[in-house]
Amino acid sequence: MNTSKKDETDRATILVVDDDVGNLEILGGLLQQHFDVLIAPSGERALQIAACIPKPDLILLDVLMPGMDGHEVLARLRDDPATSAIPVIFVTGLDSVEDEERGLKSGAMDYIAKPYRPSIICARVRTQLELKRARDWLADQNTYLEAEVARRMKENEQAQLQLLQSEKLAAMGQLAAGIAHEINAPAQYVNNNVQFLKDAFGHLLPLCGELRRLLESVKTDAIPSEVIEALDAAIAKHDIVYYEEEVPDALAQTLEGLERIGAIVRSVKQFAHPGSLSMAATDLNEAMRTTALVSKNEWKYVAELKTDFDPSLPLVDCMISEINQVVLNLIINAVHAISEAKEVDPQRTGLITLSTRANGSWAEIRVSDTAMGIPPEVQPRVFDPFFTTKAVGKGTGQGLAIAHRIVAERHKGQIFFETQPGQGTTFIIRLPIAQQHDTQ
Structure with missing residues (x-):
């Protein structure tokens, strides 16, 4: 960004518009010692020059001209965004208060009545150029500040979104840690009880086997056949052999599943820990x-x-x-x-x-x-x-x-x-x- 006003040593460009060739020569000769001067003998030519690049820094504009007069030229300059900011000073033989008021209301920055004094012309021109430099500098400052505000707002928006994301992740972590704790406690109870059942069944299995072997060994004529048949029927009814084979596997798989639950819980707690x-x-x-x-x-x-x-x-x-x-x-x-x-x-x-x-x-x-x-x-x-x-x-x-x-x-x-x-x-x-x- 350019933070300083236009260099005072830069030669400004002045466009002088008048249908009188004599006036053009007088004003041109007066101003060219300090400024770059362009001349236009008509309103139409003035608009053409004003639309070119680089544009004039200021326009001295006669009011009374054949064809397109000064007021119409000024209106067209103000209607065009490319030329609307160029300051215009009316230079005219109309010196009534009403004429001056009309000129200023139409958008002229100053109004100089003929006959004019060279010192007044130069002073008025310098004043308007200074004001233009100040306006340009302020416009540049405003553009920079608007861009800076937009950038800061974007940064703040990003920071807020990142903060929101962090807060959501923290909340998820706390929730996950709480869930992990709630799962871990009953899972531990179940694990302990299943381990107890596994140990208990480990003691019962040999007893069941011994009882079946004992039953086989005492199957003699001394024991009534109906007793033996009743025992065999009870063993078959309660599927003792099936349970002897399947229960140990079921308990082992249950313990394995509980260990996996425990591993998941430990992982979730570790992942959810804020660190x-x-x-x-x-x-x-x-x-x-x-x-x-x-x-x-x-x-x-x-x-x-x-x-x-x-x-x-x-x-x-x-x-x-x-x-x-x-x-x-x-x-x-x-x-x-x-x-x-x-x-x-x-x-x-x-x-x-x-x-x-x-x-x-x-x-x-x-x-x-x-x-x-x-x-x-x-x-x-x-x-x-x-x-x-x-x-x-x-x-x-x-x-x-x-x-x-x-x-x-x-x-x-x-x-x-x-x-x-x-x-x-x-x-x-x-x-x-x-x-x-x-x-x-």
Whole structure:
């Protein structure tokens, strides 16, 4: 922005309009010592010159002219946005108060009656040029301030949306933590009771076997046949043999299911934990396992999720709750992309791959999908705030912008993507590896 007024040493351009050649020569000679002077012998010619680039800085305009008089010229200048701001001074032999009032009301900035004095002409011209410079400077200032206000409002809007997103994520985290706690307590009771039943049945099974063997050994003529038949019927009726075979498997499967519930609860609690605002040495592989498990309900009906974690990946200094948020967002985006691809091609295989690896001084997290890829015209704007290809109401376009801010600004890392149209996309997150950390 130009914050200063026009340089005082710049020569202004004055357009002198008069049908009298003698007046043109007198005014031109008077003004050309200090200004660049253009002359027009008629109103029509004055309008042509005023429309050219560069435009005159000021117009000295005679009122009484044949054809198009000064008032009509001024009206046309004011009606044209390109010339409406050029100041006009009427120079005329009409010196009545009514004439002067009419001229000023029609839009003239000043009114000089003939015969005029050269010093008055120069003083009036300089005054109007100064006023024009001031108006131009103020207009420039207003334009800058309006742009600055718009920019600040945009920044505030982005900040408010990001704050809202953070608050929503925090609320989701608190809700998830509460749900995890509510699930964990009864699940633990059930787990303990099932474990008790398993142990108890483990003691009963040998007893049942011993009783059946004892029954076989005492099946003699000394025992009435009806007693033996009644015992055999009772064993058959209560399906003792079936329960001996199936109950242990059922208990084992129940315990396995409870262990899976416990694993999910632990993952949700870990994912929902707000985490520290400072960096901490983190096992990225374990964090990615947690994120994959927490996101299962998003992808299990749409795609398969495979993991490929580098066992030699060292600990990484990061704010893991934020990195979990980024990866979860990428997984959900991959799910949406695969869903859209399957609408076009129902036979398409949906696969999401979540992997980690060490790459020099970087720890890499990769989220790959088998969707349709990112179109070339969209690629430059992927990380732009508020940019989304989803329908109105389906997304704010803030997810990847926030991800970029978290990775690039808060972690001094990198986030970018590789895509092949029709085949899929891989988002790569790179986080710096601290040299002092040992391999996991």
